[in-house]
Amino acid sequence: MKxxxxxxxxxxxxxxxxxxxxxxxxKPERTDKFIRMDGLRVGLDxxxxxxxxxxxxxxxGTELSFDIELIPNLYxxxxxxxxxxxxxxxxxEYASSGSYTRFGFxxxxxxxxxxxxxxxxxxxxxxxxNFANQQIKQYTINNYxxxxxxxxxxxxxxxxxxxxxxxxxxxxFSNFFMGWSVRGKLKMDQKDFDMPHxxxxxxxxxxxxxxxxxxxxxxxxxxxxxxxxxxxx
Amino acid sequence: xxxxxxxLFFLAAMAACQDLYDAPPQALLxxxxxxxxxxxxxxxxVSVYGVGQDSIWIYQEQTNIFRLPLSVEETTSFVLxxxxxxxxxxxxxxxxxxxxxxxSGFYHExxxxxxxxxxxxxxxxxxxxxxxxxxxxxxxxxxxLSLPAGDN
Numbered sequence: 001m002k003x004x005x006x007x008x009x010x011x012x013x014x015x016x017x018x019x020x021x022x023x024x025x026x027k028p029e030r031t032d033k034f035i036r037m038d039g040l041r042v043g044l045d046x047x048x049x050x051x052x053x054x055x056x057x058x059x060x061g062t063e064l065s066f067d068i069e070l071i072p073n074l075y076x077x078x079x080x081x082x083x084x085x086x087x088x089x090x091x092x093e094y095a096s097s098g099s100y101t102r103f104g105f106x107x108x109x110x111x112x113x114x115x116x117x118x119x120x121x122x123x124x125x126x127x128x129x130n131f132a133n134q135q136i137k138q139y140t141i142n143n144y145x146x147x148x149x150x151x152x153x154x155x156x157x158x159x160x161x162x163x164x165x166x167x168x169x170x171x172x173f174s175n176f177f178m179g180w181s182v183r184g185k186l187k188m189d190q191k192d193f194d195m196p197h198x199x200x201x202x203x204x205x206x207x208x209x210x211x212x213x214x215x216x217x218x219x220x221x222x223x224x225x226x227x228x229x230x231x232x233x
Numbered sequence: 234x235x236x237x238x239x240x241l242f243f244l245a246a247m248a249a250c251q252d253l254y255d256a257p258p259q260a261l262l263x264x265x266x267x268x269x270x271x272x273x274x275x276x277x278x279v280s281v282y283g284v285g286q287d288s289i290w291i292y293q294e295q296t297n298i299f300r301l302p303l304s305v306e307e308t309t310s311f312v313l314x315x316x317x318x319x320x321x322x323x324x325x326x327x328x329x330x331x332x333x334x335x336x337s338g339f340y341h342e343x344x345x346x347x348x349x350x351x352x353x354x355x356x357x358x359x360x361x362x363x364x365x366x367x368x369x370x371x372x373x374x375x376x377x378l379s380l381p382a383g384d385n
Contacts, residue, residue: 094335
């Protein structure tokens with residue numbers, strides 16, 4: 001017990017000692033305080049049409065993104081798209097589809113050496129919402145007393161969520177980019193039903209999960225028009 | 234060897250891409266049989282079929298616990314053959330449609346409202362839990378009479 005008390009005292013001394021104090025508040029200033037991308041970058045998410053490879057059911061969609069370097073290293077982003085999920089097996093024929101939009105920003109962490117260095121490694125945040133519908137086209141319950149079948153009408157719903165993004169965008173040749181991102185999605189609000197529960201949220205993923213992970217792979221083109229009228233060195 | 238390895242890898246990858254779906258759960262009524270004669274430890278031979286059904290649900294099974302499927306009508310009736318002595322068991326119940334998931338689909342849960350039976354081998358009953366859910370548990374305890382002397 002004495003040894004523990006002594007160790008604790010030593011730790012306390014080390015923390016409070018003025019000789020050990022480090023100036024953590026001072027950060028090295030960025031040397032790339034310049035706009036490197038003058039135009040508007042338009043992206044197409046290639047991974048949306050391949051989602052059935054890592055998700056259950058036939059899930060596919062299309063997504064476009066638009067971003068611009070508003071101030072050095074800060075890129076406001078709008079992403080909009082639609083998704084559809086259909087599941088068809090012996091007991092259920094389910095379909096859900098809808099459109100979604102996310103807006104937010106990306107912050108570039110990669111320090112550029114010159115203005116032509118367009119590659120970025122970024123972290124970002126998004127607010128997303130969707131408008132969707134789902135339908136049970138047919139269900140079957142096997143029963144000793146005779147199989148039961150039924151169907152349910154179309155139900156409209158919506159949801160809101162927040163996203164945390166980490167990704168890269170690399171310029172593969174002039175004004176053309178490729179990049180991937182990983183995303184953590186946190187559901188904030190969901191219109192739900194008693195029968196059946198909302199199963200799929202376009203743009204978000206499985207509705208029963210409060211938190212979803214996602215990956216995306218996109219190609220981008222920077223529209224070569226300099227709306228600021230600034231000159232590149 | 235390498236070709237076999239690649240073929241196996243390809244097959245495994247294909248299998249991984251296949252969607253597998255489970256059948257929906259089923260809520261079954263669980264019946265426990267107890268001898269009225271507390272000294273008797275005899276376990277009856279049970280056969281069960283639904284009234285109006287062609288197929289037998291349980292056939293000649295030596296057990297004192299068995300499960301029965303309820304219909305989606307208000308009343309479900311079974312013929313129970315306990316050591317070849319026939320009794321009718323009628324359950325009056327409600328039905329509720331439950332959505333399990335898009336992967337497995339729907340199923341019904343039931344609530345027992347009333348139980349009726351003939352008095353050949355069955356002497357009495359007790360509803361131990363009226364909720365018939367996918368988590369199977371004892372719902373009804375049937376008290377049965379001992380076999381007449383000479384039938385043992």
